[in-house]
Amino acid sequence: MKGVDTSGQNIGRYRLLEKIGEGGMGVVHLATDPQGRQVAVKVLRPGVASDQTALRRLAREVDSMRRVRSPHVAEIVDADVTAEPPYVVTQYVPGRTLEQTVRDRGPLKVHQLQRLATGLAAALSAIHDAGIIHRDLKPGNVMFLDNGEPVVIDFGIAQGVDATRLTATGLVIGTPGYLAPEIIEGEDAAAPADVHSWASTIAYAATGRAPFGSGTFESIFYKIMEGKPDLDGVPPALLPLVRAAMARNPAERPTAQALVGLTSRLDVERTMVDSPSAPRTKPLTAVIAPPPPANPRDFRGQLPPVAPPPAYGRQQPYAQRPQPAPPRERPPEPPKPEGPKPYGLYRLLSFMLLAGAVGLAMVLPSIAVVVVVVVMLILRVADRAHQSLTSKRTRRGPKPSDVAGVIVRSPFSVVRGGLTMALISPIAILAGVVVLVIALAAKSEMTIARALSFSAAAFIITTCVGPGSEPSRRQLSRIWGAVAPRRERAWIVVGVVGLLVFFLVSFSLSQTPELRPFDFPVFKHDLPHLRHQLRKLFGN
Structure with a gap:
């Protein structure tokens, strides 16, 4: 994107300092506002900026995101989707992402996991209360503050980022390894999809591995559709919640608000020894409930009642919905976007x-x-x-x-x-x-x-x-x-x-x-x- 990739330039009232991130939708820059405070400015790519439908959706979501108030969410500071190029300004969160932390230091300790699980659930709860869906919760979109609290970034504008085309007419929105099965089926993203991504993110933080592997997206999608995550290494106190949040049926997953209460009441120190070589055969208990069975569907009775997600367009009842066969052939590549204007x-x-x-x-x-x-x-x-x-x-x-x-x-x-x-x-x-x-x-x-x-x-x-x-x-x-x-x-x-x-x-x-x-x-x-x-x- 010519004119905004180099430091020392201005976008609106903000002076760009350096590029700190890049995705399918735009380039993120560290910048300063007129008062000298640091902010993160996401400048949309020309292909997105020329899509009036995408801009209308972005404008509505920016209006909704302004209502989100949570210490675990990077707040929207400013936005101008009618500018050339359009841009969104968010709170700048210094520090390392969850992905960088796990890659450099290994899986999180159990007390860190509980703090992460509660903070991410609180962030999703605040986002869902504002009537919006994150769509792309993943380790790369979670930052750690100096005090160890997690902060969710890049929310509400993730549609289109790291998107993977499945068919000639359909787009899957999000990052393949952290998608919910209903998104792969082509349904609109709803709150339960974010809960599924929450579980995948927690599993990654606990094990250091993507829960559905890291091969081709066909094999990843097959494991997601079959409900076969690799959860070996997730602390037993968190394991029932992670399994429940990964339920194949969106209506069977707990809400983000319910997860806040459940994760905050876990007694992880009484249920696990930090050493990975410690035996796991002795009884392990959590303060919120008796030891749950291994089958995730038997866990439903131990969670608070969960209302079914709101309907987004016409959907068949889950029981009547045909289960697609796992993808076997690589789908056609998406059409290349038109070049920028001269x-x-x-x-x-x-x-x-x-x-x-x-x-x-x-x-x-x-x-x-x-x-x-x-x-x-x-x-x-x-x-x-x-x-x-x-x-x-x-x-x-x-x-x-x-x-x-x-x-x-x-x-x-x-x-x-x-x-x-x-x-x-x-x-x-x-x-x-x-x-x-x-x-x-x-x-x-x-x-x-x-x-x-x-x-x-x-x-x-x-x-x-x-x-x-x-x-x-x-x-x-x-x-x-x-x-x-x-x-x-x-x-x-x-x-x-x-x-x-x-x-x-x-x-x-x-x-x-x-x-x-x-x-x-x-x-x-x-x-x-x-x-x-x-x-x-x-x-x-």
Whole structure:
């Protein structure tokens, strides 16, 4: 993603320091806010940023995530899904991920496991209470604070990250080894899917191994569908909860809220010796219940009643749902995303138009100034309309009345754009005046009309590229993107526009500037007198 992968750049109000992560949906940067506080900025990739459906979903989830308040969740700080590129800002959590900790130091001790299990369950409970689903809970998305408490990161925006395509029409959302079986079957993610991922994450922390292996995703999916996790090494006190959370039927899994109470009441120290070589044949008990049977389905009666998950679309009853055969052939690869737009060529085209406007100013300075001001105003109004329309459609989807609403509000947008340009125009006027004074004071026999043409050119350049011109330039880039969305067509447009601008500039250099239709008396009387005074002042 060009323009955001190197340190020292800005995204919105945030200054990027370094890249700290990367996934299928975007690149995560360590950044600082205007107050100097560190945050994590996730910048979406161009393929995601161009998907309006994905942006609408992201905007709704960002609104929901703002309501999540938990010490075990990295909170949303800011977001702008209508920016170019879109980005999401979250609390920065320094430290190591669970995946790094286990890889470098081995499985967690039993007291650490209980703390992890309770903290992750509390995080999921807070997320589910806000009406959202994490979708990608895994060891790489769990951080440890200095005090040992776990914090869940990258929640609610995980859809699309590490996605694996199963069929030509279906996507599995999440990381293969930590998916719930219903997700593999193609159902929408619901709260029980996060609980299944919780169990897989705890199993990894306890054993140092992915519970369903690390081979091809076909073999991993087969083990998940068959309910055959490798749980050898999970402490007996946690084993019943992990098995229950991995139940094949989503309705049989405990809720995240129930897991908080169950894990916090476990007496892991009385149920296991930390040494891995300690015999496991003596009775092991937990304070919350008698020793559970090995069969996970017999554990259901020992857990609090769990309501079935909410229905997401039409679903067959679980008992009637056909069980798919394990995948045997590698599915087709997902289509490659289209390449990024040639923004460099768009900037070149915009520069060519600026050169053409300067060339017009050399021949008809008054008309050139009026044309440029009107065009910049139209672009500014169009940019504002585009931003407003995109923001509304992102939040609540497109409606037939959207365009009509933009048209109705256009007079107010024109007035607002005109006032904004009036506020920033003194800078361009000052640039034009400075150039005019220099031209009049020069020793050359430059005519008043030529001096005014140079002044008009300075005004035009400052208006087009100076402070406050970004909205107009942004909208012009959108126009180029619509006219020439691919590099091949953009080069054709560059050739055509470049040829026209070349002839215009060549013609303007050989012509005498014409001040009409704005040939004011001040140009004929006052400016010659001003030139005489300036040359006298500077000893010319």
